[in-house]
Amino acid sequence: MAKEKKLVESITSMEEDFAQWYTDVVKKAELTDYTSVKGCMVIKPAGYAIWENIQKELDRRFKETGVENVYLPMFIPESLLQKEKDHVEGFAPEVAWVTHGGLEPLQERMCVRPTSETLFCDFYKNDIHSYRDLPKVYNQWCSVVRWEKTTRPFLRSREFLWQEGHTAHATAEEAEARTIQMLNVYADFCEEVLAIPVIRGRKTDKEKFAGAEATYTIESLMHDGKALQSGTSHNFGDGFAKAFEIQYADKDNTLKYVHQTSWGMTTRMIGAIIMVHGDNSGLVLPPRIAPTQVMVIPIRQQQEGVLDKANEVKAALIKSGLRVKLDDSEKSPGWKFSEQEMRGIPVRVELGPKDIEAGNAVIVRRDTREKITAAIEELPEKIAEVLDTMQREMLERARAHRDTHTYTAVTKEEFKQIADGKPGFIKAMWCGCQECEDAIKEEIGVTSRCIPFQQETLADTCIYCGKPAKHLVYWGKAY
């Protein structure tokens, strides 16, 4: 068994060093690799297949709400980036600049898109003339670049993959409704597919997107008690429209500015899956997002009939609509178990000569290690059932973890004690002033995650300054 243990022993335990555990899992589950391009990553097949499933699910949900996909250039001329003042201030310090095309210097340098509001505005300016052209509800799947100083696979890298939706509407109400609608699409996706519970809310002015009137966010809690911003949706009002002069002729023949939104979700969600569901044996993938849902592992596969039966089982499971692989390599069963566990494949089916003789197989759940003996001919229904249960229980466990790591502070003293000793969300009242928010970050070491839609009144006064409280805020340490 020495060899079998090696794979698992090669990862640090999460209790010992969560950051190192994360890095180890990413590497051992073969999700990414480092490259010669500093701060960028290679997304390997096991990682990219998760992203493909995220894309498929999100894209379907987008299209059900009327979204159409487009593709805009990856470059932004400097003059275009500079048109909206807040936006350029937010992004200029972290973009990559292209200065030469072929052997010649460019007349105007261009950045590689960090986000594409300015390009969509430039496009909409020419594409929108009349109220008949509205709304525009476009999205693109692409990569973007932000010149980060410190990077971590999936969580923060100089290039990452995402989708960015950009919409234009006739009225402020319609834009606001779309902003909220897309936030809800993200939240439902996280909970239903990734089994990650989220808090829906609004960002404070300090934390909102550069150029936005309002930024909405879903915030999730990782296993170590740190928060992760998991998807954002911005309402720009007519700010960008005024900077770019995007006007339409309304029914009454007057020219009006459009109202815009944008919203995005990124490969960072793969990091969230790892940090919410993973354990000391590696990755644990929620069945709905897992590229492979079932690994069939034969025991004593050299014995006559075992591999044939394993192949039969695999075929029957695939036919029933499951995503299935068979590990018929020459490794030992124990090593195969470790690999399947490291890669987070939701269930394995163990199948040996004795099982076959009895007409049975053993289903093992990745998350609980529960072993379920089932008749071979009932495997398709039984496994579908196990996967459904697992999906539901993974969400419940993550929610329970989130709830037991959500604290309430009424006094500054309490606030400090929780922030120092109990990793998680802290709910506390806030007066709405940025001075208090800055001071809380500085003194207490937590940032505002969001002003949740679901408000409560824990106290009448701001936890920091004692002046009348305006909002309940979720605070925390964030990735």
Next chain:
Amino acid sequence: MAKEKKLVESITSMEEDFAQWYTDVVKKAELTDYTSVKGCMVIKPAGYAIWENIQKELDRRFKETGVENVYLPMFIPESLLQKEKDHVEGFAPEVAWVTHGGLEPLQERMCVRPTSETLFCDFYKNDIHSYRDLPKVYNQWCSVVRWEKTTRPFLRSREFLWQEGHTAHATAEEAEARTIQMLNVYADFCEEVLAIPVIRGRKTDKEKFAGAEATYTIESLMHDGKALQSGTSHNFGDGFAKAFEIQYADKDNTLKYVHQTSWGMTTRMIGAIIMVHGDNSGLVLPPRIAPTQVMVIPIRQQQEGVLDKANEVKAALIKSGLRVKLDDSEKSPGWKFSEQEMRGIPVRVELGPKDIEAGNAVIVRRDTREKITAAIEELPEKIAEVLDTMQREMLERARAHRDTHTYTAVTKEEFKQIADGKPGFIKAMWCGCQECEDAIKEEIGVTSRCIPFQQETLADTCIYCGKPAKHLVYWGKAY
């Protein structure tokens, strides 16, 4: 009818000016738009939906052959690009250079990938150790940048979308087999899905990919008689492996170099669809690739019951698995017909009060304008049949056009006359010397498209120099 005619009259006829016709169709069918980013394009929803279908079809065919998708960085450090001598010579003059990250100059400049051989080599060097790690059969969907001087939507632009497959194998034979296999995937895809017949062959040394041992190509013929390189597949032998030191320990415990391939297909295929199938009313999309296959157009839709019936028909068609839209806008039927034709939607269903009374509807084929009256309840099967016929006939028509525009030259005189007066492919014998190939380009104005796999002997001597002929070559003017 004046208004109805406007949409079609706004495009130049292809007989008058093919290039202008192409530009007009791209614009009026709303496939792309210009942007402030010189040489780049916006791909609008109608264009991007075609690309999504191309992706879906190709990706499925790739995965059936064992391809796995990955994602590598978009930047290539200059030192990495320079490792393979021929490769850097081919690409360095046309790359975009990033020199600054954020506010600081980079220590080493990086180009935006024009293609990713060097990045895959850098990755494989670390990822491949033993024969057990082989083969690697990876692909990525991404955008690439080549700093072209003159650009045209889809056909040649500074940024374009594509897929690039990169594989590594233990033996030369396996690499060669994969190179040919992927060329055949492209060829089958073009013929079966895009209804574009292709010539399969090998590029001459002059025309092959920078760094390749052999480049295979599929060449198609546009309506104006110009050729379009539609997909290429390269065998690198162990050239890149030696430059990047990609070695594996074989079963006999000796270190060996891997053998590599790469292969790509791009958004340029949307240009091919336009130029092979389009007519003077606009785009004509082969049913298998059309994002919308059927447009239901009600006649006298204000009359009671018409819209209800149209919606019923739409629902029944969607249920049968077709991709269907209903145009219930307030435009006149004639205008709707023109729009549906301009956008190349394969069939429309006309449905008016009289049709409904008779229990009928009229199916109109986009390519032949043939009108077929069918009972409303039989529409799903009838339309499926019409679409199948249309798909098959579009390929047959394109093949007939290609064949009648493929000429044979045995003397230099004939060669010149055909090249001057008859746009199309010219088959002629060649000695294999680049001097003749250069001279033919210079004097006769055609380039070698490919050395077809299906060889014939038209003569014993080279059409240019009269020395013994080695190959039959397809020549032509190309996009």
